[in-house]
Amino acid sequence: DVKVTQSSRYLVKRTGEKVFLECVQDMDHENMFWYRQDPGLGLRLIYFSYDVKMKEKGDIPEGYSVSREKKERFSLILESASTNQTSMYLCASSLALLGADTQYFGPGTRLTVL
Amino acid sequence: GQQVMQIPQYQHVQEGEDFTTYCNSSTTLSNIQWYKQRPGGHPVFLIQLVKSGEVKKQKRLTFQFGEAKKNSSLHITATQTTDVGTYFCAGGSNYKLTFGKGTLLTVNP
Numbered sequence: 385d386v387k388v389t390q391s392s393r394y395l396v397k398r399t400g401e402k403v404f405l406e407c408v409q410d411m412d413h414e415n416m417f418w419y420r421q422d423p424g425l426g427l428r429l430i431y432f433s434y435d436v437k438m439k440e441k442g443d444i445p446e447g448y449s450v451s452r453e454k455k456e457r458f459s460l461i462l463e464s465a466s467t468n469q470t471s472m473y474l475c476a477s478s479l480a481l482l483g484a485d486t487q488y489f490g491p492g493t494r495l496t497v498l
Numbered sequence: 499g500q501q502v503m504q505i506p507q508y509q510h511v512q513e514g515e516d517f518t519t520y521c522n523s524s525t526t527l528s529n530i531q532w533y534k535q536r537p538g539g540h541p542v543f544l545i546q547l548v549k550s551g552e553v554k555k556q557k558r559l560t561f562q563f564g565e566a567k568k569n570s571s572l573h574i575t576a577t578q579t580t581d582v583g584t585y586f587c588a589g590g591s592n593y594k595l596t597f598g599k600g601t602l603l604t605v606n607p
Contacts, residue, residue: 486546
């Protein structure tokens with residue numbers, strides 16, 4: 385079974401803080417994704433990575449950056465957290481982009497920015 | 499860019515009633531996937547359809563992919579309380595998977 389883990393289930397930060405969200409997958413998947421989920425807006429893609437040290441902007445990259453130094457780990461960084469970044473953050477991985485492969489999601493991190 | 503529209507946004511049913519959610523893409527898809535997210539949980543893959551006109555069943559769930567590969571539906575027969583959650587479709591095209599906004603299903607016992 386594919387396992388995707390995220391560093392925290394719940395996180396509370398203050399406005400202006402730098403926030404790191406970590407995601408690890410154990411199935412040697414090529415691709416990793418970061419989404420945020422808000423009521424009524426569904427899943428919105430922030431960034432994705434199809435290889436180590438490679439990254440691509442998704443639909444809403446503003447205010448975020450990412451890092452992928454190792455194949456199994458994909459980090460989402462909020463350089464200066466703001467209240468409008470309060471959300472559920474979901475990490476996912478997939479074996480290959482070809483054909484838009486099945487994505488396996490982590491349990492999510494609910495981030496609150498005060 | 500590619501858009502995937504899903505309706506309805508919400509559906510409340512009595513236990514035992516049927517339920518259907520529909521998904522429409524602005525472009526032709528290479529595949530369509532369906533996911534379920536239980537309350538408090540994360541999206542979990544249910545099924546993938548790749549062929550024009552394809553129909554697949556999983557117990558009380560029936561999934562269809564349209565002839566033009568631009569629309570899909572998920573039908574649940576005789577809903578149960580265990581079916582509650584948000585159902586997402588996701589369209590695959592040009593090496594990208596685009597999620598619909600989901601349909602939240604609630605079931606009254």
